[in-house]
């Protein structure tokens with residue numbers, strides 16, 4: 001398929017954001033499911049492809065890392081490591097470094113010095129060269145999760161497995177969609193998913209937890225999740241609701257062009273990784289945003305999103321936070337359908 | 342699958358050999374959780390052995406193999422290897438990890454069951470966790486005693502007489518601080534005794550961990566036939582293969598995601614025969630109806646099944 005992206009896109013949207021966008025709908029109908037699959041295989045889309053690596057750097061790298069630092073500066077509770085998770089934080093750091101080096105060998109290098117505990121980490125994109133001794137916090141400028149969290153666009157959550165359950169006991173989460181890491185830390189996986197309509201009845205969460213508890217270190221998996229959101233704001237956590245909540249109704253008052261530019265399909269790609277040494281489960285949550293006007297530039301995406309939104313049950317649209325402008329989005333997408341003949 | 346070369350063999354005790362396995366190019370191997378085991382294809386059988394050595398980006402894996410008279414001959418096959426031989430190995434599996442939140446780790450080993458305890462002790466030393474070790478073995482048959490003494494100089498106690506071990510076990514179980522986790526590995530009867538004693542002392546189940554090999558991987562199962570009604574063909578699903586794989590080979594594609602019985606994608610109807618459900622997706626009533634199955638993990642209770650494919 002030959003698509004002329006330039007014609008329809010907002011001028012400030014880098015082309016790779018469309019090319020690597022993880023469009024999440026395999027069908028015209030969306031329901032919650034344990035939609036996990038093995039990580040690492042690239043998925044072809046009408047615009048390009050995504051998914052070949054566990055971590056992904058794109059043209060928003062510098063911008064999103066800056067955003068993360070600003071959020072952490074305002075609200076340090078977004079990064080927490082409960083005391084028993086110290087080994088997991090180190091494990092996460094080393095695992096992410098290995099993943100970065102694998103995905104971007106030109107820019108990212110992890111070298112081990114001999115058989116010992118000393119490693120040299122190089123991140124050429126940020127001009128970082130750091131020698132550290134594994135397990136020794138004094139050899140890093142920051143706590144390990146903070147250090148590596150400043151070098152990936154992914155949010156990181158670390159789950160401890162004990163007594164037949166998973167607990168979110170550490171993480172660095174600045175781009176949460178309508179939840180609060182600072183509030184949820186220490187809770188069980190089941191508790192965190194408490195308020196989602198439909199998912200408990202269908203057993204999805206219990207199955208997901210069972211799945212995660214059997215996850216093995218050599219087999220990372222991934223899943224997607226999605227919503228609609230107004231603007232390119234990544235931090236739509238519960239704490240900042242007063243800042244972004246009103247957008248949900250304001251958006252009804254703007255004209256069509258502004259609507260297509262402002263309303264975004266927000267997709268999370270979650271990589272689920274069993275950390276090899278600590279045995280913790282790591283969620284890497286990468287958030288992608290694409291405005292409706294860019295989606296409308298790829299006809300199969302426009303048609304599919306239109307179908308999914310039009311069919312989506314009320315309670316799900318409500319939970320996902322866009323019930324107020326769902327119908328408007330459906331109309332907007334429908335009006336962009338190619339003319340017959 | 343990893344193809345590893347045997348780089349070293351040492352005698353750990355009269356009947357136990359320790360094998361060191363490395364990549365032919367000596368590149369580092371995947372890290373593993375302490376207490377993990379390695380599954381090796383050993384000639385006539387597939388056996389699991391606990392990993393003894395360093396768990397982070399190791400340059401080699403080490404296992405200790407007790408020569409067993411009975412069994413399918415896997416341990417004998419391994420005892421016949423010499424340096425330079427190649428072995429096919431599946432990546433490490435973790436079923437016996439140290440609990441990160443434990444206040445103290447009480448490690449109890451019987452005989453060759455000492456092997457996973459070694460990697461637990463290495464991790465505990467690295468992160469400064471408190472441990473206590475009881476090791477019961479036959480006289481003259483203690484393995485890895487030097488390493489144990491190095492890793493747990495303060496707390497290791499070895500026993501060669503059953504009665505002494507039992508007395509020490511009772512004493513130890515009775516005095517541990519709340520929040521201690523117990524890890525036990527050894528022969529089945531040994532583990533049963535330790536677990537029973539712990540329960541008698543009121544240890545909650547969640548604080549007692551045992552290493553029982555093979556519990557994670559699904560049983561390879563018995564062969565069964567599947568009549569593909571619409572394509573008018575019959576296929577056989579051999580042990581260790583899934584119906585999903587066999588269907589794919591036959592050119593029938595079935596939607597699937599997880600291939601582990603969780604996601605629900607690969608459900609197919611069944612028109613005759615009784616499935617052996619092994620998935621985590623179907624509800625109990627759905628399983629009882631026996632009119633569909635998840636073809637990535639489930640098998641047959643009857644010799645054959647019929648599916649409308």
Ligand code: FES
Nearest residue numbers: 600604605607637
């Ligand atoms: S592929 Fe997921 S249940 Fe079979």
